[in-house]
Amino acid sequence: MTGPKTNERPGTRATLKGFHMSASKARVVLNLIRGEDVKYAAEILADTSREAADVIGKVLASAVANAVNNDGMVAEELYVAAAYADEGITMKRFTPRARGRAGAIRKRSCHITVIVARMDEDRLELLRVARAASASASRARRVATSRRKGEPVPAASYADTSEVANGEIESSQNPTTDEAVDVETTDEAVEVETAEVTESSELVTEEVASENEEVSAEATSEEKTEETN
16 A cells, blocks of 8 residues: 555645756755754755755745645644655757767756645644753853853843743742842942942041131131231
Protein backbone atom coordinates (compact mmCIF):
# COMPACT_ATOMS: atom_id res chain seq x y z
CA MET A 1 0.00 0.00 0.00
CA THR A 2 1.60 3.20 -1.16
CA GLY A 3 1.16 6.53 0.57
CA PRO A 4 -0.72 9.50 -0.84
CA LYS A 5 0.64 11.06 -3.98
CA THR A 6 2.60 14.27 -3.69
CA ASN A 7 -0.11 16.34 -5.35
CA GLU A 8 -2.79 14.80 -3.09
CA ARG A 9 -1.20 15.61 0.27
CA PRO A 10 -3.40 17.65 2.64
CA GLY A 11 -2.36 21.19 3.42
CA THR A 12 -2.06 24.60 1.85
CA ARG A 13 0.25 24.93 -1.11
CA ALA A 14 2.02 27.54 -3.20
CA THR A 15 3.50 26.80 -6.63
CA LEU A 16 6.00 28.61 -8.82
CA LYS A 17 5.91 27.45 -12.43
CA GLY A 18 8.52 27.87 -15.14
CA PHE A 19 11.41 28.99 -12.94
CA HIS A 20 14.60 29.01 -15.03
CA MET A 21 16.64 26.51 -13.04
CA SER A 22 17.11 22.78 -13.24
CA ALA A 23 14.96 20.72 -10.92
CA SER A 24 18.01 18.93 -9.51
CA LYS A 25 19.46 22.21 -8.22
CA ALA A 26 16.16 23.21 -6.61
CA ARG A 27 15.78 19.78 -4.97
CA VAL A 28 19.07 20.21 -3.12
CA VAL A 29 17.59 23.19 -1.25
CA LEU A 30 14.13 21.68 -0.86
CA ASN A 31 15.63 18.69 0.93
CA LEU A 32 16.91 21.04 3.65
CA ILE A 33 13.49 22.36 4.70
CA ARG A 34 11.24 19.34 4.19
CA GLY A 35 9.58 18.38 7.49
CA GLU A 36 10.78 21.48 9.41
CA ASP A 37 8.55 24.11 11.00
CA VAL A 38 8.14 27.21 8.89
CA LYS A 39 10.16 29.50 11.18
CA TYR A 40 13.18 27.21 11.23
CA ALA A 41 12.80 26.55 7.49
CA ALA A 42 12.92 30.30 6.80
CA GLU A 43 16.10 30.58 8.90
CA ILE A 44 17.69 27.73 6.94
CA LEU A 45 16.87 29.39 3.63
CA ALA A 46 18.21 32.74 4.85
CA ASP A 47 21.56 31.12 5.70
CA THR A 48 21.82 29.14 2.44
CA SER A 49 24.00 30.68 -0.24
CA ARG A 50 22.44 28.87 -3.22
CA GLU A 51 20.44 30.84 -5.75
CA ALA A 52 17.39 28.63 -5.33
CA ALA A 53 17.14 29.51 -1.61
CA ASP A 54 15.82 33.04 -2.29
CA VAL A 55 13.11 31.82 -4.65
CA ILE A 56 12.07 28.91 -2.43
CA GLY A 57 11.90 31.32 0.51
CA LYS A 58 9.35 33.41 -1.40
CA VAL A 59 7.32 30.30 -2.27
CA LEU A 60 7.36 29.26 1.39
CA ALA A 61 6.20 32.72 2.49
CA SER A 62 3.40 32.56 -0.08
CA ALA A 63 2.27 29.15 1.21
CA VAL A 64 2.21 30.42 4.80
CA ALA A 65 0.25 33.52 3.74
CA ASN A 66 -2.28 31.30 1.90
CA ALA A 67 -2.69 29.15 5.00
CA VAL A 68 -3.21 32.15 7.28
CA ASN A 69 -5.48 34.23 5.04
CA ASN A 70 -7.44 31.51 3.22
CA ASP A 71 -7.62 28.65 5.72
CA GLY A 72 -7.46 30.61 9.00
CA MET A 73 -4.39 28.77 10.37
CA VAL A 74 -1.76 30.09 12.78
CA ALA A 75 1.64 30.66 11.19
CA GLU A 76 3.57 29.44 14.27
CA GLU A 77 1.81 26.05 14.11
CA LEU A 78 2.72 25.24 10.49
CA TYR A 79 5.44 23.01 9.10
CA VAL A 80 6.65 22.07 5.61
CA ALA A 81 4.60 18.94 4.87
CA ALA A 82 5.92 18.54 1.32
CA ALA A 83 8.37 20.31 -0.95
CA TYR A 84 9.23 19.11 -4.43
CA ALA A 85 10.37 20.33 -7.84
CA ASP A 86 9.11 18.96 -11.16
CA GLU A 87 10.75 19.23 -14.55
CA GLY A 88 9.50 22.11 -16.68
CA ILE A 89 10.01 23.04 -20.30
CA THR A 90 13.53 22.59 -21.63
CA MET A 91 14.54 25.03 -24.35
CA LYS A 92 17.09 23.68 -26.79
CA ARG A 93 19.85 25.87 -28.12
CA PHE A 94 23.04 25.10 -30.03
CA THR A 95 26.57 26.42 -30.02
CA PRO A 96 29.03 25.99 -32.93
CA ARG A 97 31.82 23.47 -32.46
CA ALA A 98 34.80 22.40 -34.52
CA ARG A 99 34.53 20.93 -38.05
CA GLY A 100 31.05 22.30 -38.65
CA ARG A 101 29.44 20.50 -35.76
CA ALA A 102 27.01 21.96 -33.22
CA GLY A 103 26.90 21.44 -29.46
CA ALA A 104 23.56 21.18 -27.67
CA ILE A 105 22.59 23.67 -24.94
CA ARG A 106 19.61 22.75 -22.75
CA LYS A 107 18.00 25.63 -20.87
CA ARG A 108 16.01 23.80 -18.21
CA SER A 109 13.16 25.02 -16.03
CA CYS A 110 11.23 23.59 -13.10
CA HIS A 111 7.98 23.91 -11.16
CA ILE A 112 8.53 24.41 -7.39
CA THR A 113 5.75 23.45 -4.95
CA VAL A 114 5.72 23.90 -1.19
CA ILE A 115 2.90 22.49 0.99
CA VAL A 116 2.45 23.58 4.61
CA ALA A 117 0.18 21.93 7.17
CA ARG A 118 -0.59 22.18 10.89
CA MET A 119 1.59 20.14 13.23
CA ASP A 120 0.08 17.51 15.51
CA GLU A 121 -0.48 18.26 19.19
CA ASP A 122 2.55 16.32 20.47
CA ARG A 123 4.93 18.16 18.19
CA LEU A 124 3.30 21.50 19.00
CA GLU A 125 3.77 20.88 22.72
CA LEU A 126 7.45 20.06 22.23
CA LEU A 127 7.87 23.17 20.08
CA ARG A 128 6.22 25.38 22.73
CA VAL A 129 8.50 24.02 25.43
CA ALA A 130 11.59 24.57 23.29
CA ARG A 131 10.55 28.15 22.45
CA ALA A 132 9.77 28.91 26.10
CA ALA A 133 13.19 27.61 27.17
CA SER A 134 14.90 29.64 24.45
CA ALA A 135 13.03 32.83 25.42
CA SER A 136 13.84 32.30 29.11
CA ALA A 137 17.53 31.76 28.36
CA SER A 138 17.66 34.84 26.13
CA ARG A 139 15.96 36.97 28.81
CA ALA A 140 18.39 35.70 31.46
CA ARG A 141 21.36 36.61 29.24
CA ARG A 142 20.02 40.14 28.70
CA VAL A 143 19.46 40.67 32.42
CA ALA A 144 22.93 39.31 33.29
CA THR A 145 24.56 41.56 30.67
CA SER A 146 22.72 44.65 31.97
CA ARG A 147 23.71 43.93 35.56
CA ARG A 148 27.32 43.27 34.58
CA LYS A 149 27.53 46.62 32.81
CA GLY A 150 25.85 48.41 35.70
CA GLU A 151 22.92 49.48 33.55
CA PRO A 152 19.28 49.34 34.69
CA VAL A 153 17.52 46.17 33.63
CA PRO A 154 15.20 46.99 30.69
CA ALA A 155 11.52 46.44 31.29
CA ALA A 156 11.30 44.49 28.04
CA SER A 157 13.44 41.80 29.60
CA TYR A 158 10.47 40.75 31.71
CA ALA A 159 7.99 40.72 28.82
CA ASP A 160 6.16 37.47 28.23
CA THR A 161 7.45 36.68 24.74
CA SER A 162 6.05 33.15 24.82
CA GLU A 163 4.00 30.89 27.05
CA VAL A 164 6.41 30.98 29.99
CA ALA A 165 5.29 30.08 33.49
CA ASN A 166 4.10 33.08 35.48
CA GLY A 167 6.20 32.01 38.45
CA GLU A 168 9.44 32.65 36.54
CA ILE A 169 8.39 36.19 35.65
CA GLU A 170 7.28 36.97 39.21
CA SER A 171 10.56 35.68 40.63
CA SER A 172 12.50 37.84 38.18
CA GLN A 173 10.47 40.95 39.06
CA ASN A 174 10.44 40.42 42.85
CA PRO A 175 13.91 40.82 44.38
CA THR A 176 15.33 38.02 46.49
CA THR A 177 16.48 38.39 50.11
CA ASP A 178 20.07 39.12 49.10
CA GLU A 179 18.93 41.81 46.67
CA ALA A 180 16.72 43.36 49.37
CA VAL A 181 19.69 43.44 51.77
CA ASP A 182 21.76 45.14 49.07
CA VAL A 183 19.05 47.76 48.60
CA GLU A 184 18.85 48.44 52.36
CA THR A 185 22.64 48.72 52.55
CA THR A 186 22.59 51.18 49.66
CA ASP A 187 19.90 53.28 51.41
CA GLU A 188 21.97 53.35 54.61
CA ALA A 189 25.04 54.45 52.68
CA VAL A 190 23.04 57.24 51.02
CA GLU A 191 21.77 58.40 54.45
CA VAL A 192 25.34 58.44 55.85
CA GLU A 193 26.57 60.46 52.86
CA THR A 194 23.66 62.91 53.28
CA ALA A 195 24.49 63.38 56.99
CA GLU A 196 28.16 64.00 56.16
CA VAL A 197 27.21 66.58 53.53
CA THR A 198 24.89 68.32 56.04
CA GLU A 199 27.64 68.46 58.70
CA SER A 200 30.16 69.85 56.22
CA SER A 201 27.69 72.52 55.08
CA GLU A 202 27.07 73.54 58.73
CA LEU A 203 30.83 73.82 59.35
CA VAL A 204 31.22 75.99 56.26
CA THR A 205 28.36 78.21 57.44
CA GLU A 206 29.94 78.64 60.88
CA GLU A 207 33.33 79.53 59.36
CA VAL A 208 31.76 82.11 57.06
CA ALA A 209 29.84 83.64 60.00
CA SER A 210 33.02 83.89 62.14
CA GLU A 211 34.92 85.53 59.29
CA ASN A 212 32.11 88.06 58.85
CA GLU A 213 32.22 88.88 62.60
CA GLU A 214 35.98 89.41 62.45
CA VAL A 215 35.65 91.69 59.44
CA SER A 216 32.90 93.76 61.12
CA ALA A 217 34.98 94.03 64.34
CA GLU A 218 38.00 95.33 62.40
CA ALA A 219 35.85 97.85 60.57
CA THR A 220 34.40 99.13 63.88
CA SER A 221 37.87 99.51 65.45
CA GLU A 222 39.08 101.48 62.41
CA GLU A 223 36.10 103.85 62.63
CA LYS A 224 36.76 104.48 66.33
CA THR A 225 40.43 105.20 65.61
CA GLU A 226 39.48 107.74 62.94
CA GLU A 227 37.02 109.50 65.27
CA THR A 228 39.64 109.75 67.99
CA ASN A 229 42.13 111.33 65.59
